[in-house]
Structure formats: structure tokens, C-alpha cells
Amino acid sequence: MDIALQLIDLRNKLGMSRTSFAKSIGITETHMKRFETGVAVPKEKHINTICEKYHINPAYFTGEIGIDEAITEMPEDDRKNAGKRLKQIRLERGMTIKEFSSLINISYTHLYMVETGNNPLSEKMAGEIAEKLHIGVDWLLYGNEKTKEYPVNAKMVKWLKEHPEKRMIIEQWMEEEKK
Secondary structure (H helix, E strand, O other): OOHHHHHHHHHHHOOOOHHHHHHHOOOOHHHHHHHHOOOOOOOHHHHHHHHHHHOEOHHHOOOOOOHHHHEOOOOHHHHHHHHHHHHHHHHHOOOOHHHHHHHOOOOHHHHHHHHOOOOOOOHHHHHHHHHHHOOOHHHHHHOOHHHOOOOOOHHHHHHHHHOHHHHHHHHHHHHHHHO
8 A cells, every 4th residue: 555545545434634644744735635546645743743743653654553552542541641641731720620621611521531531632622622612632732741731723824924124023023043
């Protein structure tokens, strides 16, 4: 099977749209479409990102194993740590589990199961929580401390695209910081 079909099969198996999958690995939907139609071939860094983010055995992309064998569950330690971070942010905000579950629109029981590591924190749920709480989804899922308080989310990227004059000012500031 070629890489284009492998990507389509994997994305479908994960139940993701092309747009959400592309966004999750840091590329545009157009770029993803180019991969899926065979117009372009993903670089090793893209494959590595997919494997790390979705716990995919890299042997899938070499054709050594099938899709069902390739998808591994998030390690229990990662699942528990994501739940601990969710609980941490709830406590930092001074909220009870009932208040927090209401804020993020999930049941009290489900939130408890995620916080205790008994249920995984899905990427979709993490993204919704991160958006509402203005925290980084990478911190919530994987513990990337750099993104906890300063997330760059889709809303910010969209705003920057819509305001090129502001983006240029920010780019100038960044250049000045290098000096």
C-alpha cells in the first residue's frame, strides 16, 4: 500500500476529518490533500509527528504491519498524567469537579474518570478544554510546559492571517528580540 492510502486509512480509522488531522500535525488541509492524493510525499518529520501524536507504530508506514496492529493506546502513564494536569488546572482555577464539568460540558462522572486516569483524555476533548480555559492543548495532553500559559491556538492564527499589518509588527518585534 502506498503512503497516500495509508494516510487516508489511518485518518479514517482515527475518525478524523482531513482538516482536523492536518491541523493536529501542523500542516494545512491543502498540504494534507496533496499527501493523500499522492501529489506530494510527507517528509520524515511529518511521519514522526503522526506516530508520536497518535501512538502509531512506524512500521505501519513501511508496510511491515497493518493498521490494526499499528495503532497503540496512549500509555497508561500518559493517560494518568493528562488526567492529573486536567485536575491541576481545575484546582488552580478554584473549581469543584461539578463546576468544572459544567464549564467544559462533560459529565461529572466522565471528568472524574479522566482525572483519575481511568478514561483517556481525547485530543478533541483536550482541544475544547484548552480553548475554553486559554491553555495549551500540548500541555494538557503531553505536559509541554512552554504551552501551558501561552498557547497559540487556531483563533490566534486566524486573527494574524486576517491582520497582516499586525503580523508585520510582531515579526519586527521578534527580529528586534534577536539583536
